[in-house]
Structure formats: structure tokens, C-alpha cells
Amino acid sequence: MNSSSASVTDPLEEFLRSKSKGGEDSGNYRRNLERCVEDFLEWLEADPDSTGTFDDLTERTFRRYARELTSRDLASGTIRTYYAQVSAYIGWCVREGLLEANYAQRNVATEPLPETDGRRSGDQQAWTETHRSRITRYVDERAHNAADERGLEAIREFRDRALVYVLCYSGVRGGEIFADPKDDRRNGLRWDDVSIEDRTMTVLAKKQDWSDRSLTEQSINPISRYKRLLDPAGGDWPVFPTFHLPTLYETLRTGLRDEGGWSDAKIEEFVDELTGQVAVVDVLREHELTPPSINTDGARRIMRRLCEDAEIRLEDKHGYLAPHGGRRGAGEVMVRQRGFTAAARLLDNSEEVVRQSYSHIEAKEMAEDAGHAFSEHDS
Incomplete structure (x- = not known):
């Protein structure tokens, strides 16, 4: 049966089994997940614009479902939780090859969902100790398992691990270490800009000047081990290269033609012999060709995928650990x-800006101090 014509309901049991890890709270988690997804499937069955198959799913489908959720007497957090669970199911279906893309994550689809009013500085997403612990524990285990299974071919998993650690512990902006398609100067952090010995990286800061930023001790081991595995051909290689296969093939073809002087026929014959990301990266390294860096959108996709796989769900407008x-x-x-x-x-900000951004911390401390002052005075 063509996967695109399959019912969206069909893979549900297999999805739920894949999410039952046997942990302490897996039963509750599975029940909550099943309830949310079944709610969507029941709505989809009644939706007059849908036949209930994968080939009918578009971002408009999920936009209508988001509107349906917001029309109910539900708290904003509950609405976002329901939608996030449905999005997790659709994302899993994408990885199983049943659907081309997770349309539930498109901006058009999520626009009707409720947002926080943004009035308090503490309302913005900030990774907590629990978030850091869960995501780093997951990428550690994922990378080490990949190393056990594939050895030197586990480059992608170790790249993702290093990326997570840098985001967790450096305080760097995503736009300072990932490429920005809208800005030619921002082509991603390069190995020339990283000193593991000095625990620093030099980035193009938001104010458009070069700035030395800190690499904390937590980040050093993940970056060092990843660099040994990647074995960049030169300092101009990006620290976080893309492993998008069509992009890597295009980089290889362009380099062999423009720098190696190869004919198109010779290039295609050569490329046809290559299979997989590691093989292409090996050839780029051999011919001293530089792969592109991942961009800011790519970093967000990586974090969204890692959070889905690690079963980390946030009840905010993102639903996952966004880089910022x-x-x-x-x-x-x-x-x-x-x-x-x-x-x-x-x-790398002014103290004034930081005080404004984290005013909720100062307000809480002031409230405690003022409370003690009144207690001392009135006693």
C-alpha cells in the first residue's frame, strides 16, 4: 500500500510502543500521549476537508485543528500540550517515511495557538538545570551508542552532542556560531576561531565586531572528541557542518569542477560511487574542500528533533528547547x-541590558529582602 494513501490512524499503536520505554512514568506518559493523539484523529475523521489519509495532510489541516483546540474551554498550556503531542506523532510518521514533512510545525499551522503575553522577563524560554541535564544525558548516550555501533562513522551524533553542550554552557547566540543565509559575514563558527587550549571561541557578535567568548569546562570534552572524529581538513572548516546529503554532493561537485578542473562526466562517474554522508565528508576532506555550516534554521531543526527523540516537551510557543x-x-x-x-x-551584553532582561530575579530577591526588613522592623 502506498504510504501516502494510508490512514493517519494506522501507525498509532506502533508509535505508542516506540514511546513506551518501560520507565517509572512511561505508563502515564503513554496514556497522555494516546489521549492527545486520539483527540486529533477523531477530529480528523470528522473534518469535512479531509479523508483521514497522509496524502491529505497539509499545514492547513493543522491550522484548522489548532483553531479547534483554541475554541474549547482549555487553558493555554493545555492547548499547547495537546498540539505538541500531535506534532510529536506526525514527526515520528515523517521519520518512518509516511509523510514528507511535519506540517504541524509550519508557521501557518501554529499561528492560531495561544502565546504568552511576554510582559514579564521570566516568561521567555530559559533552559533550566533539569533541561540541561536531560538533553545532555540524551546526547551523551546517543553519541556513545553510535560510536559503539559505527565507530568513526558516528560524526553526526558527536556534532549534535557538541552543539548541545555549546548552547547549554556558553551563553552564545545562535547567530554567532551558525550560518545566516541573510548575512554573508555570518558563515558559521570555524575551527580557526576555536582554541580548545585557551577555552575560547572568536565570534562575530551581534554588534558586528569580533568578540572572544568562553568555552566552559563542560563543553571541552564534547568538542575535543568531536573534533578528533571529524578530523577537519583545515581551520576554515565549520565547527558545525551540515550533513544534508544533497548540499554535500553539490559542494563536492562544485569543488571538483572549479578547483580540481574535473569534467562533468568524470565528476558524475566519481560521485555515483559514493554512498552516505561519511563517504562524501571523507572525499571533501581528501580534496581539501570545505562543507557549508548549518544555518540557524538547521540548528532549530536539530534541537527540535533531539527533543522529540528525548521526549522533552515544553509548554511554550516553541514546544522544544529552542537555541536561544x-x-x-x-x-x-x-x-x-x-x-x-x-x-x-x-x-557579551551591557549590564543595563542584562538587568532589564533578568529583572524577575532581582525583583524576587528584593521581595525577600524587603520582607525580612519589615519583619525585623515590626518585631
Whole structure:
């Protein structure tokens, strides 16, 4: 049967089995997941614009479902939880080859969902200690399992692990280490810009000047081991290259033609012999050709995929650990542990901006201090 004509309901049991890890709370998690997805499937069956098959699913389908959820007497967090669980199911179906893309994640689809009002500084996503622990534990296990199974071919998993650690602990902006298609100067962090010995990386900062940023001790081992595995051909290689196969093939073809002087026929005959990302990366390295860096959108997709696989769900407008939340979480730690001045240095921002961004921390501390003052005065 053609997967696109299959019923959206058919893979549900297999999906639920894949999510039952046997852990302490797996039963509750499975029941909640099943309830949310079945709600969507019941709505889909009644939707007059749908036949209930994968080939009918579009971003408009999920836009209508988002509107349906918002019409119910549900809290904003509950609406976002229902939608996130449905999106997780659709994402799994994509990875199983049943659907081309996760249309539930498209902006058109998510637009009707409720958002926070953004009035408080603490309302923005900030990765907590629990978030950092869960995502790093997951990427550690994923990378080590891949190394056991595929050895030197586990480059992608170790790249993702290094990426997560840098986002967790450096306070860096995504736009400072990933490529930006809208800005030619921002082509991604390069190995020439990283000093593992000095624990620093030099980035093009938001204010358009070059700035040295810190690599904390937590990041050093993941980056060092990943670099040994990647074995970049030169310092101009990006720290976080894309492993999108069509992009790698295009880079190889262009390089062999423009720098190697190969004919198109010779290139195609050569490329036809290559299979998989590791093989293409090996050839790029051999011919000293530089792969492109992942861009900011690619980094978001990586984090979304990792969170789905690690079963990390956030009840905010993102639903996953978005890259900017790592920077904000690092700022929270520094403000609480070292104060606003130290946080400003880590984040490469003015102390005034940091105080404004993390005013909720200062307000809470002031409330506690004021409470003690009144208690002492009135006693």
C-alpha cells in the first residue's frame, strides 16, 4: 500500500510502543500521549476537508485543528500540550517515511495557538538545570551508542552532542556560531576561531565586531572528541557542518569542477560511487574542500528533533528547547550565582541590558529582602 494513501490512524499503536520505554512514568506518559493523539484523529475523521489519509495532510489541516483546540474551554498550556503531542506523532510518521514533512510545525499551522503575553522577563524560554541535564544525558548516550555501533562513522551524533553542550554552557547566540543565509559575514563558527587550549571561541557578535567568548569546562570534552572524529581538513572548516546529503554532493561537485578542473562526466562517474554522508565528508576532506555550516534554521531543526527523540516537551510557543533558550538559561545561572556584571561579560551584553532582561530575579530577591526588613522592623 502506498504510504501516502494510508490512514493517519494506522501507525498509532506502533508509535505508542516506540514511546513506551518501560520507565517509572512511561505508563502515564503513554496514556497522555494516546489521549492527545486520539483527540486529533477523531477530529480528523470528522473534518469535512479531509479523508483521514497522509496524502491529505497539509499545514492547513493543522491550522484548522489548532483553531479547534483554541475554541474549547482549555487553558493555554493545555492547548499547547495537546498540539505538541500531535506534532510529536506526525514527526515520528515523517521519520518512518509516511509523510514528507511535519506540517504541524509550519508557521501557518501554529499561528492560531495561544502565546504568552511576554510582559514579564521570566516568561521567555530559559533552559533550566533539569533541561540541561536531560538533553545532555540524551546526547551523551546517543553519541556513545553510535560510536559503539559505527565507530568513526558516528560524526553526526558527536556534532549534535557538541552543539548541545555549546548552547547549554556558553551563553552564545545562535547567530554567532551558525550560518545566516541573510548575512554573508555570518558563515558559521570555524575551527580557526576555536582554541580548545585557551577555552575560547572568536565570534562575530551581534554588534558586528569580533568578540572572544568562553568555552566552559563542560563543553571541552564534547568538542575535543568531536573534533578528533571529524578530523577537519583545515581551520576554515565549520565547527558545525551540515550533513544534508544533497548540499554535500553539490559542494563536492562544485569543488571538483572549479578547483580540481574535473569534467562533468568524470565528476558524475566519481560521485555515483559514493554512498552516505561519511563517504562524501571523507572525499571533501581528501580534496581539501570545505562543507557549508548549518544555518540557524538547521540548528532549530536539530534541537527540535533531539527533543522529540528525548521526549522533552515544553509548554511554550516553541514546544522544544529552542537555541536561544540555552543562552537565556546560562544568563539565569550567572545572574543568580555570580551577579549581573559577570553575566553581562559571559553574554557579551551591557549590564543595563542584562538587568532589564533578568529583572524577575532581582525583583524576587528584593521581595525577600524587603520582607525580612519589615519583619525585623515590626518585631
